[in-house]
Amino acid sequence: xxxxxxxxxxxxxxxxxVLVPYLVAGDPDRDTTVALMHQLVSNGADIIELGVPFSDPxxxxxxxxxxxxxxxxxxxxxxxxLSIVSEFRKKDDKTPIVLMGYLNPLxxxxxxxxxxxxxxxxxxxxxxxxxxxxEAKELLALTQPAQMDIIFLVAPTTTEKRLQGICEHSSGYxxxxxxxxxxxxxxxxxxxxxxxxxxxxxxxxLPVVVGFGIKDEASATSMAAISDGVIVGSALVQKIGELTDxxxxxxxxxxxxxxxxxxxxxxxxA
Amino acid sequence: MSxxxxxxxxxxxxxxxxxxxxxxxxHFGRFGGIFVGETLMAAVEELDRVYRQLxxxxxxxxxxxxxxxxxxxxxxxxxxxxxxSEHAGGAxxxxxxxxxxxxxxxxxxxxxxQALLAKYMGKPRIIAETGAGQHGVASATxxxxxxxxxxxxxxxxxxKRQAANVxxxxxxxxxxxxxxxxxxxxxxxxxxxxxxxATNVDNTYYIIGTVAGPHPYPMLVRDFQAIIGREARxxxxxxxxxxxxxxxxxxxxxSNAIGLFHPFLRDKDxxxxxxxxxxxxxxxxxxxxxxxxxxxxxxxxxxTYIMSDDNGQILETHSxxxxxxxxxxxxxxxxxxxxxxxxxxxxxxxxxxxxxxLLTRKEGIIPALESAHAxxxxxxxxxxxxxxxxxxxxxxxxxxxxxxxxxxxxxxTV
Ligand SMILES: Cc1ncc(COP(=O)(O)O)c(C=O)c1O
Numbered sequence: 001x002x003x004x005x006x007x008x009x010x011x012x013x014x015x016x017x018v019l020v021p022y023l024v025a026g027d028p029d030r031d032t033t034v035a036l037m038h039q040l041v042s043n044g045a046d047i048i049e050l051g052v053p054f055s056d057p058x059x060x061x062x063x064x065x066x067x068x069x070x071x072x073x074x075x076x077x078x079x080x081x082l083s084i085v086s087e088f089r090k091k092d093d094k095t096p097i098v099l100m101g102y103l104n105p106l107x108x109x110x111x112x113x114x115x116x117x118x119x120x121x122x123x124x125x126x127x128x129x130x131x132x133x134x135e136a137k138e139l140l141a142l143t144q145p146a147q148m149d150i151i152f153l154v155a156p157t158t159t160e161k162r163l164q165g166i167c168e169h170s171s172g173y174x175x176x177x178x179x180x181x182x183x184x185x186x187x188x189x190x191x192x193x194x195x196x197x198x199x200x201x202x203x204x205x206l207p208v209v210v211g212f213g214i215k216d217e218a219s220a221t222s223m224a225a226i227s228d229g230v231i232v233g234s235a236l237v238q239k240i241g242e243l244t245d246x247x248x249x250x251x252x253x254x255x256x257x258x259x260x261x262x263x264x265x266x267x268x269x270a
Numbered sequence: 271m272s273x274x275x276x277x278x279x280x281x282x283x284x285x286x287x288x289x290x291x292x293x294x295x296x297h298f299g300r301f302g303g304i305f306v307g308e309t310l311m312a313a314v315e316e317l318d319r320v321y322r323q324l325x326x327x328x329x330x331x332x333x334x335x336x337x338x339x340x341x342x343x344x345x346x347x348x349x350x351x352x353x354x355s356e357h358a359g360g361a362x363x364x365x366x367x368x369x370x371x372x373x374x375x376x377x378x379x380x381x382x383x384q385a386l387l388a389k390y391m392g393k394p395r396i397i398a399e400t401g402a403g404q405h406g407v408a409s410a411t412x413x414x415x416x417x418x419x420x421x422x423x424x425x426x427x428x429x430k431r432q433a434a435n436v437x438x439x440x441x442x443x444x445x446x447x448x449x450x451x452x453x454x455x456x457x458x459x460x461x462x463x464x465x466x467x468a469t470n471v472d473n474t475y476y477i478i479g480t481v482a483g484p485h486p487y488p489m490l491v492r493d494f495q496a497i498i499g500r501e502a503r504x505x506x507x508x509x510x511x512x513x514x515x516x517x518x519x520x521x522x523x524x525s526n527a528i529g530l531f532h533p534f535l536r537d538k539d540x541x542x543x544x545x546x547x548x549x550x551x552x553x554x555x556x557x558x559x560x561x562x563x564x565x566x567x568x569x570x571x572x573x574t575y576i577m578s579d580d581n582g583q584i585l586e587t588h589s590x591x592x593x594x595x596x597x598x599x600x601x602x603x604x605x606x607x608x609x610x611x612x613x614x615x616x617x618x619x620x621x622x623x624x625x626x627x628l629l630t631r632k633e634g635i636i637p638a639l640e641s642a643h644a645x646x647x648x649x650x651x652x653x654x655x656x657x658x659x660x661x662x663x664x665x666x667x668x669x670x671x672x673x674x675x676x677x678x679x680x681x682x683t684v
Binding site: 154 | 565
């Protein structure tokens with residue numbers, strides 16, 4: 001069982017919803033990202049999605065685009081991203097890490113290099129936004145033996161036929177995209193999401209975690225109520241962006257940026 | 271690259287006809303495919319289904335041909351550029367006059383075709399990305415004609431250097447969105463259009479302006495643009511009694527080029543040259559020539575040659591011509607390059623500007639700066655050939671939109 005599956009199974013057993021923050025690796029800089037990750041865990045994060053910055057993030061809204069631009073200005077590439085993971089692993093070998101990003105950095109690095117280096121750095125899963133199942137055969141052939149999970153997205157537009165392939169090839173969890181749009185948009189129709197997620201859970205054993213548009217206690221608890229947990233991206237990246245604006249990188253600033261996750265943890269556990 | 275080349279080539283290139291691509295999953299050899307976020311997958315698959323159905327329907331092509339004749343003004347003529355040929359001193363240079371089309375470039379061939387698809391699919395809202403503004407104008411034009419809402423994404427840099435086209439789009443009723451993210455050029459406009467599409471996927475048809483994007487776009491845009499090559503082939507036979515010895519076209523995303531090349535791919539004796547934007551010179555790194563100096567990767571929905579750094583970040587491109595300023599290229603070109611069927615070369619900004627002036631003075635034709643790249647290479651190529659040979663150049667657009675750019679290079683404000 002992968003570290004991701006174990007973590008989610010344990011949470012389920014404890015009657016707890018998983019809380020998955022997303023942050024961009026290297027935003028605002030390498031060392032602060034490591035500090036932020038530890039702080040997120042102590043605030044109650046179960047899994048961390050670490051964004052690999054990409055120059056052309058065509059599925060992301062303005063907040064995460066800016067986060068990626070800040071990281072790219074520091075020259076952050078896959079090497080730095082993996083060094084952040086190794087550094088984090090020195091003090092935490094429990095919290096699963098999922099790398100989330102776009103395909104071209106993997107293409108240029110070579111899938112085999114990527115999988116072996118990411119594995120040895122301590123990465124547990126990978127979510128490639130622009131890699132649908134139909135194009136993922138080569139990557140799956142490498143991640144499966146390395147016991148790395150590939151997480152695929154399920155969208156409101158996903159057809160029944162596609163869903164079959166996605167369920168068949170996913171491991172770890174399914175990432176349900178709450179809305180039609182890009183990251184950072186607002187959820188408008190909670191009822192239809194509930195219906196879709198219910199149908200999804202009836203047809204797969206895989207845990208379902210909901211992301212996009214979760215920004216506060218209300219959206220987190222309503223989405224967690226119908227699923228196994230929630231992903232929080234733009235709302236956190238917005239806070240982390242304020243570190244760059246203020247220039248502060250000390251413990252207090254890091255704690256301030258992660259405060260939202262602590263609040264959401266409380267709300268989910270209440 | 272972890273994709274084994276032989277594996278995919280086997281699916282596309284049958285021994286009988288290697289040029290029948292893409293395969294059913296949208297691959298040209300190891301290139302092409304569908305690489306988009308899950309939210310767009312259903313829309314892309316639906317478009318593939320609709321296009322396969324409609325493109326098998328003769329009525330669809332009758333409608334297309336009618337619009338080509340009566341609205342676009344096709345067929346566009348072949349023109350023997352005698353004084354230019356004389357200047358080059360070698361083969362006859364023959365121009366395929368796409369500049370004479372309605373709206374002034376080849377882009378309208380594609381937007382007419384895709385507008386028919388949008389209409390059939392019942393989508394009331396059109397979006398498009400544009401670099402030089404020619405595709406934006408062509409999209410706004412078909413949207414006006416069909417009474418559809420139209421939003422055109424354009425990099426903030428391009429909004430500045432193509433002000434006349436921005437105004438044309440506005441006159442046509444389109445909303446022009448100036449894109450300030452990333453490098454503020456065509457690639458960023460395409461990112462923003464993809465974001466819009468994911469958000470408004472139910473009621474929106476995305477008219478991609480070149481043979482890039484996820485399958486089926488590279489296939490369907492090629493099919494619409496192939497009218498250029500079909501006409502040119504017939505016209506050559508009728509007027510010169512033979513096929514041209516060489517074809518030359520500029521390559522941005524590659525639509526005017528593939529449109530000309532495709533009907534000739536099986537004519538082994540016709541040499542094919544795609545001309546990329548060399549900018550300050552390919553050796554300087556400041557260019558837009560992914561086939562000449564890029565490497566395989568994935569951008570905007572397909573696998574192709576792209577310009578990216580060692581971290582896989584897409585590089586900024588440089589070209590005097592906004593329509594060629596793109597770090598990727600259509601996947602069929604990537605395949606033709608590797609298959610050795612087409613040659614890809616580049617010319618610099620300076621060479622293109624010289625050709626722009628030369629064609630204007632020798633023939634009284636002001637070419638688009640994009641097309642001037644093809645002219646520049648054709649002159650060099652013709653010089654190495656004999657007078658009984660012909661070089662057919664796709665004059666993909668007229669240069670009115672570029673007057674300000676050229677004037678400002680000359681230090682003149684118009
Ligand atoms: C006149 C003209 N030619 C060529 C191009 C390049 O596009 P493509 O390579 O798709 O033909 C453009 C793009 O804007 C254009 O306006």
